[in-house]
Amino acid sequence: MAERTIIPFGPQHPVLPEPIHLDLVLEDEKVIEAIPSIGFIHRGLEKLVEKRDFLQYTYVAERICGICSFMHGLGYCQGIETLMNIEIPERALFLRTIWSEMSRIHSHLLWLGLTADAFGFESLFMQTWKIRETMLDIMEETSGGRVIMGSCTIGGVRKDIDRETLHRIVNQLADLEKQIHEITSVFEKDYTVQQRLVGLGTLTREDAYDLGAVGPMAKASGICLDMRQLGYAAYSRLDFTPIVASAGDSYARTLVRMQEIYQSIDLIRQCEAKMPLGPILTKVTGNPTGEYFMRVEQPRGEVIYYIKGNGTKFLDRVRIRTPTFANLPSLLKILQGCELADVPVLILTIDPCISCTER
Amino acid sequence: MAAHTIENISLSSLLESVKRMKEQGFRLIQMSCTHKDTFILDYTFGKELDLFDLKIILQALIEVPSITSIFPAAFIYENEIHDLFGIPITKISIDYSGNLFKTSIKTPFGDQTAVSTNTPEK
Secondary structure (H helix, E strand, C coil): CCCEEEEEECCCECCECCCCEEEEEEECCEEEEEEEEECCCCCCCCHHHHCCCCCCHHHHHHCCCCCCHHHHHHHHHHHHHHHCCCCCCHHHHHHHHHHHHHHHHHHHHHHHHHHHHHCCCHHHHHHHHHHHHHHHHHHHHHHCCCCCCCCEECCEECCCCCHHHHHHHHHHHHHHHHHHHHHHHHHHHCHHHHHHHCCCCCCCHHHHHHCCCCCHHHHCCCCCCCHHHHCCCCHHHCCCCCCCCCCCCHHHHHHHHHHHHHHHHHHHHHHHHHCCCCCCECCCCCCCEEEEEEEEEECCEEEEEEEEEECCCCCCEEEEECHHHHHHHHHHHHHCCCEHHHHHHHHHHCCCCHHHHCC | CCCEEEEECCHHHHHHHHHHHHHCCCEEEEEEEEECCCEEEEEEEEECCEEEEEEEEECCCCCEECCCCCCCCHHHHHHHHHHHHCCCEECCCCCCCCCCECCCCCCCCCCCCCCCCCCCCC
């Protein structure tokens, strides 16, 4: 019988920008079990709702994560707006959609770069992040912030994008699409990439469903579940079908994210064509009351904002179930039976965001 | 339009209700706790885009049975609720015994007067 060893992985590791710890139980080089520990940077942001009123909490929600900041703000604002029956101006709905899709593009490019770095393809990592830089420039131009855009607020959005600027951005995205195609063709066809990803960490459809996987993790296992289908923001006015793959391995998860980048560019194009003129903000009066589960599709998958108001300006509860938290059981499943050398790549394929998990 | 149903249940009928969800093809999408004067547990299930929420109100910190025998992925939520709110959840398949979240204050979201181990660490 092979000797059992426990290898501590993290909280500090080259593939981990943020801290998570795994005790890897090994037999020779094979992982038998992975036991996670989190909470190294738990900030208690849900608790902060007792100290900040519901308007101020928008700023807190945006700061839960530096990658999907806009969509955290969006999820929170939409939840409050639903409780207060606030009707959002049509133009603001489209602007929210545009910034959401920009966030998705930048997040997926960030992930592709990190993955290339994890399997040692440094030039691919640099090329991917070079392209991502253009996306960040566009986000800065339209919102004023490269990371925390701060453009979503209860009642609409704080900033507008004029027609000329949006048209120029859409043209810029066409150029960006060509550049992205160059790197995605490497991810799709390169022998080294395939050797590191194909057949690695396969999650079956049944396991993905039972373990509550979300986002590209679920979609790559054949589950057609995308919260944008709920039709929030302007998604009900746009034409799109969730990207789904069936293999369930790391390569399928990569393909899903790459296809979602192209889909996001297309959605921004559709927004430009359909966005009406008009106001971008509605005046908000009163305080939220009741409870609501708001669901938004972030780059990593479904985020749930449970908001409970009591009619005062301070909420009773904000609970945020982030996609990485939902994907942890699936990660533990795919780590079972893998080789030690594949652990960094497998951890990355769930696109972990510890900042979200440690909200 | 996605349906959203909320059903109030008693603690004694928890496992039976959760089993019913499983049999009807729902997946567990989250568990949460709200603490004001009472502890309110929400078990949220999803099927396609529909939501179904089972709600339990606990008047005090009493033992709650784990649902990991029905939904294995619940262990992460149950450990979270135990660590942050101090609710004792029994027979969790992977029980961290309070060590999933390494917070400096024990049960920071729970009743600070009801738990003896909640003194902030120096």
